[in-house]
Amino acid sequence: MKIIVLAGGLSPERDVSLSSGSLIANALIENGHEVMLLDLFLGRDNEEILPVYRNRSSEYRFNYIVPEHEPDLTAIRSSVVSDSDFIGNGVIELCRDADMVFMGLHGSAGENGQLQAVFDMYGINYTGTGYTGSLLAMDKDISKKLMRENGILTAGWQYINLNAQNDFSKIKYPCVVKPCSCGSSVGVSIVENRDQLNSAVGYAKKYEEYVIIEDKIEGREFSVGILNGKALPVIEIKPLCGFYDYKNKYQKGLTEEICPANISEKISKLLQNKALAVHSTLRLGFYSRIDFILDDNDDAYCLEANTLPGMTPTSLLPQEALAAGISYNELCDIIVNGGAE
Secondary structure, eight states, rough: OOEEEEEEEEEHHHHHHHHHHHHHHHHHHHTTTTEEEETTTGGGSSSSSOOOOOOOOHHHHHHHOOOOSSSHHHHHTTTTSSSSOOTHHHHHHHHHHSSSSEEEESHHHSSSHHHHHHHHHOOOBBBBOOOHHHHHHHHHHHHHHHHHHHTTOOOOOEEETTTTTOOOTTTTEEEEEEEEEEOOTTTEEEEESHHHHHHHHHHHHHSSSSSEEEOOOEEEEEEEEEEEEEOOOOEEEESSSSSSSSHHHHSSEEEEEEESSSSHHHHHHHHHHHHHEEEEHTTTTEEEEEEEEOOOTOOOEEEEEEOOOSSSSSOOOHHHHHTOOOOOHHHHHHHHHBBBB
């Protein structure tokens, strides 16, 4: 099969995506496919990763290490003369010629439904979730409203337009400030008091003008992958220091991940069933990953849903799949064969 692994783009999660995309491309090459790793924004103009098909007869393998901090998108944008804000030269033509596009993208236009809608118009086959589910999951305010409407616990929150006048006097502490439509904990701060709120809001505004300020739920953090309608084994996430932020997510050795999680069968089933409920409520596709906080009363609060979960060396979904007896290479082929729903 001729497969394009689409990665990069102009997202704060660009580096994570390039790491995911590199591993996915390597796995698919080893599985016998013809594979091209293509940057959504740089397209044919990429000087570092040439957009050509590679197969098992080639000894070349991709490699990309996620830096400690988010990329400088302004510098990346200025490095290329492009007619598009997010689709690079030749991307549509190359993707139309492929049998399947493996969506190795994270965040921004690659995960919020915009690109999926474009691909639908061109009849391009791609993996993951369609444009409707992608939009619903990416917008935290919308997804939390849908969860609450369907009886799924999620922390209380306020939706804030930072370009308007805002009254923060009724904010409860501690709280969590998040850009409304970012992932990988980009722009996220845990705020303990009023003095910390302004800097947290300023940090979030670097990425988006709309934020949510969420009640902080104390408890253990878990994640549950969904693959082809079934819940994978639960994984527990335990950062060695601080919270599960960008650095702790993607730098090796900074977070302990336990899979299967050391919890009772009852709690495991609770989290898996909640994950399936979120997946269904948000109209997600062939696979996803749902994140939770479990408090001292064993109440599971959904943090968010991920329509294109990370596939980096430290990512959660591949660890959960492995605990279910599915190797990384097998997981990539399963996702390819599942396509988008």
